[in-house]
Amino acid sequence: MAFLTFVFTLLMYFAAAIFFGGLAYRIYTYAKTPAPLKIPTMPAPLTQGGVRMRMFKEVVLFQSLFRANKFIWLFGWLFHLGLLLVLIRHLRYATEPVWEIIVIMQPIGIYMAFAMLIGLCGLWARRILVERIRYITNPSDHLMLGLLVMIVISGLMMKYVSHSDIVQVKAFALGLLYFDWQTIPADFFFMVHLLLVAALMIVFPFSKLLHAPGVFFSPTRNQVDDSREKRHLAPWAAELDDKRQ
Amino acid sequence: MAKPTFDTPKIRAYPIIPVLQEGSMEHSSPFVAKPVHQEALGFPGELVENWQEKAIDKMGELLTKYRSLRVFLDSCVKCGACTDKCHYFQGTADPKNMPVARQDLLRNVYRRYFTVAGKYFPKLVGAQDLTEEVLDDWYKYFHQCSQCRRCSVFCPYGIDTAEISMAAREILDHVGKGQKYCNEIIGKVHKIGNNLGLPEPALVDTLEGLEEDVEEETGHVVRFPVDVQGADVLLITPSADFFAEPHIDGLIGYAKVFHEAGISWTLSSYASEAGNFGMFIGSYEQMQKISWRIRKIALELGVKRIVVGECGHAWRVAYSFWNTLIGPFDFLDQNYPVPQHICEVTNDLIERGAIKLDKEANDDKVITYHDSCNVARGTRMGNIEGGQFIIPRAVIKSSVNHFVEMNPDTTYDQTYCCGGGGGLLTDDLLELRVKGALPRMEALKSVIDDQKVTHMAAICAICKSQFSKVMPYYDIPMDSIISVHQLVGDALIMGSSDK
Numbered sequence: 001m002a003f004l005t006f007v008f009t010l011l012m013y014f015a016a017a018i019f020f021g022g023l024a025y026r027i028y029t030y031a032k033t034p035a036p037l038k039i040p041t042m043p044a045p046l047t048q049g050g051v052r053m054r055m056f057k058e059v060v061l062f063q064s065l066f067r068a069n070k071f072i073w074l075f076g077w078l079f080h081l082g083l084l085l086v087l088i089r090h091l092r093y094a095t096e097p098v099w100e101i102i103v104i105m106q107p108i109g110i111y112m113a114f115a116m117l118i119g120l121c122g123l124w125a126r127r128i129l130v131e132r133i134r135y136i137t138n139p140s141d142h143l144m145l146g147l148l149v150m151i152v153i154s155g156l157m158m159k160y161v162s163h164s165d166i167v168q169v170k171a172f173a174l175g176l177l178y179f180d181w182q183t184i185p186a187d188f189f190f191m192v193h194l195l196l197v198a199a200l201m202i203v204f205p206f207s208k209l210l211h212a213p214g215v216f217f218s219p220t221r222n223q224v225d226d227s228r229e230k231r232h233l234a235p236w237a238a239e240l241d242d243k244r245q
Numbered sequence: 246m247a248k249p250t251f252d253t254p255k256i257r258a259y260p261i262i263p264v265l266q267e268g269s270m271e272h273s274s275p276f277v278a279k280p281v282h283q284e285a286l287g288f289p290g291e292l293v294e295n296w297q298e299k300a301i302d303k304m305g306e307l308l309t310k311y312r313s314l315r316v317f318l319d320s321c322v323k324c325g326a327c328t329d330k331c332h333y334f335q336g337t338a339d340p341k342n343m344p345v346a347r348q349d350l351l352r353n354v355y356r357r358y359f360t361v362a363g364k365y366f367p368k369l370v371g372a373q374d375l376t377e378e379v380l381d382d383w384y385k386y387f388h389q390c391s392q393c394r395r396c397s398v399f400c401p402y403g404i405d406t407a408e409i410s411m412a413a414r415e416i417l418d419h420v421g422k423g424q425k426y427c428n429e430i431i432g433k434v435h436k437i438g439n440n441l442g443l444p445e446p447a448l449v450d451t452l453e454g455l456e457e458d459v460e461e462e463t464g465h466v467v468r469f470p471v472d473v474q475g476a477d478v479l480l481i482t483p484s485a486d487f488f489a490e491p492h493i494d495g496l497i498g499y500a501k502v503f504h505e506a507g508i509s510w511t512l513s514s515y516a517s518e519a520g521n522f523g524m525f526i527g528s529y530e531q532m533q534k535i536s537w538r539i540r541k542i543a544l545e546l547g548v549k550r551i552v553v554g555e556c557g558h559a560w561r562v563a564y565s566f567w568n569t570l571i572g573p574f575d576f577l578d579q580n581y582p583v584p585q586h587i588c589e590v591t592n593d594l595i596e597r598g599a600i601k602l603d604k605e606a607n608d609d610k611v612i613t614y615h616d617s618c619n620v621a622r623g624t625r626m627g628n629i630e631g632g633q634f635i636i637p638r639a640v641i642k643s644s645v646n647h648f649v650e651m652n653p654d655t656t657y658d659q660t661y662c663c664g665g666g667g668g669l670l671t672d673d674l675l676e677l678r679v680k681g682a683l684p685r686m687e688a689l690k691s692v693i694d695d696q697k698v699t700h701m702a703a704i705c706a707i708c709k710s711q712f713s714k715v716m717p718y719y720d721i722p723m724d725s726i727i728s729v730h731q732l733v734g735d736a737l738i739m740g741s742s743d744k
Binding site: 026029030033034035036037038039041042043044045046050058062064065067068069072076123126127130131132133135136137138139140141143203206207208210211214215217218219220221225227228230231232233234236237240244 | 262264265308309310311312313315316317319320321322323324325326327328329330340343345346349360361362366368369370371394397398399400401402403404405408529530533537564565566568569571572573582583584621622623624625628629630631633634658
């Protein structure tokens, strides 16, 4: 067990380092790259507050996707909502004592795993069955869906098939957080679950999962419509300013 | 009209998503720019020997200059929301005309050379080497995008294929494979001042002719001034307004409005073009250079305001980019928006009662309105969100009694491109233009049949040229497309300001 504990402990730190480091680097790149022209998709908000509202509707409700395609919206939104609540519910393994709010949402949280599963399966089915989506699909798109489905299923297994020792799981998780390493529970599904999550964290900054930070940097969504009122000038464009004629 | 070598798409009872026909538009490729057109813009005359290396270098440069490009290339999850949104896809069924597939032509190469996943696992993520075949596909399919931004409305991350197309065309120009239509025209602007290559004497002549026509028709002396020092308003309008039908009736409309409102205005023979093809080829420098003529002449003539005529892409460049490219406009009258759209001017005059319109003059027409894509999704008018939809309609409704809307899925920010925007308004792409017009033609046909619509009004020079060319293919008379300011001009009650 000591060996597995060592491997998994190391793996989780490695995955976390890649995940946070990679994401930070990506976000830094996005932030540093200038947007030289005003290109919001119009009609766009006239104020910064309006942009925040637009972003909120985009990120929380998937407004554009809703307008585009109700099927993708339904399954996509179901999956993401499920993912969010499941992640929040997982905080019970990282907080001691468990926060009140997480205790309260415990019953919903567990159903959310099914929401995730339904969402993923709907999206996957579409990817296979709809000719247009099949055309634009790469092997990595299937792998990503497969990875997420397996994560959900391995999680559900621990709940419904072979009950994991939650106390040990939590001890291991807290140990990672506080650098007070504990033995990993000898639980097959837990190890599978952890392994897959680590894989997801590692591929995150190198994959299309970058849509998560990307959406916040999308100039067509995050720019204020004020080009007549305010002169917008990127640094490299400002250099050209002096040479204009 | 030469006999077409392709079939015009059938009008569908209701829009259904077409079944993919791979390669159906593989043969569609515009004429390549000649060395003389390329070199005039500082691009290599023909495909350079080390084009592959040059192209990747340019892509790398653009990735550091345009956040849109970098974020859009990374963020796509291949959800498919955009797949059925492009008019060219609907009209051609070629899968590479699905916005995401079009982006992927560039994205696959980006992945191969600029991402870890693409470098080490190319097959897995669909990364591709930049081969000659890929370069050809870029040339073909990035000239099957009219940069109308309809896909960006529906993308959950706001990915705008126009940005990708612009980047691709910029790369193509830099390796020596530019498009003749755009680059030749840009050369004319630099040399003569407008897309048509219409020199000053010809312009003056045309405008004098117009003055005579208008006087003959209305009995009023309406001036079409050129290069007037100290005029209040400099009108920048697409050069098609000077000679093409139905554009010219729009120009007459503007002149009548200025005349009746007693606004002193002028055209410029030096900056006689609103259109800016620099945007189509994705070149910031070209776009800036073309626009600069306008700033220069505005200063020289000492005007107080700049007003832009009916032109979709021009209005996008003017509204969204001018302040960046050629601002600040501190030398102009700050009581007016800079720049101002002609529809804003007219609407304001109507609201203030400064001009009077007799709607009955247009009672022989039932009008519908085509929101031009770049006005709708790239600009605004007035001071409220969505003013670009409200103001032109307000102007039309003040000028006509019978106004009908088309299917709401095809108007406002969901409007379809006419099929000829973004540098594709050339006869070597006629098949693409006819097929790409399908969604608009369907919506128009439906209101013609059901609501007796006689004319469709638009505020874009490209829309007007494109529709008059392609409407006959759909058995719609070519003169069914008209300028919004033709309606205004015809309804305007003349004489209140005659001195």
